[in-house]
Amino acid sequence: EVQLVESGGGLVQPGGSLKLSCAASGFTFSGSAMHWVRQASGKGLEWVGRIRSKANSYATAYAASVKGRFTISRDDSKNTAYLQMNSLKTEDTAVYYCTRPYFYSGSYPFDYWGQGTLVTVSS
Amino acid sequence: DIQMTQSPSSLSASVGDRVTITCRASQSISSYLNWYQQKPGKAPKLLIYAASSLQSGVPSRFSGSGSGTDFTLTISSLQPEDFATYYCQQSYSTPRSFGQGTKLEIK
Secondary structure (H helix, E strand, C coil): CEEEEEEECCEECCCCCEEEEEEEEEHHHHHHCEEEEEEEECCCCCEEEEEEEEHHHHCEEEEECCCCCCEEEEEEECCEEEEECCCCCCHHEEEEEEEEEECCEECCCCECCCEEEEEEEEC | CCCEEEEECEEEEECCEEEEEEEEEHHHHHHHHEEEEECCCCCEEEECCCCEEEECCCCCCCCEEECCEEEEEEECCCHHHHCEEEEECCCCCCCCCCCCCEEECCC
8 A cells, every 4th residue: 555654844943954754655655756845834736756767867956936946856665755944934834745656547646645744834 | 827617616516417518728738638626725636637538436427528729528427515616627737727716606
């Protein structure tokens, strides 16, 4: 059974840093890209970024709203993806989900999601 | 970047109704369009991928259609458990993008 479990959320002051983890199981993690998606309270889903597999050079991409502040990494030996968040702003307050894209009929929908971890940026 | 626009933003309907939600992409995305259902406090759930393919385990009352820039999600006969928020999402290019959501409420 595929499982994604996020951890590391919490309360942080503006300008601070936080590192989220996404522990994966039930599939070949090393062969899969991993994405992060966030959702502010009462708002829609916002794509944050992704990291590809080793076969794709661990390539990363980010939303414009977080580029230069957030970094996605992975440790395939631990089946874990990470989201390092620096220079946090109040507008980064959200539930953060990790999710897996899976190849279906030429498309890459997000077929499994974690339960989410809440990040609150406030003084 | 590709912008996704859903309509309507909210919708009131009754059990048994047929409901259609529309999603429009700012440029052609072929059939790389996915639909998700989200209930309060829960992670999104994949319903439809590649515009019209039903994800395993999803009831057949859900269907999707479209290609290029215009897409629809149809629920043929609303059930009580279908009242939720629905999102479209393009997987054609990076950055990935979602529609703003359609909240389906009980009339």
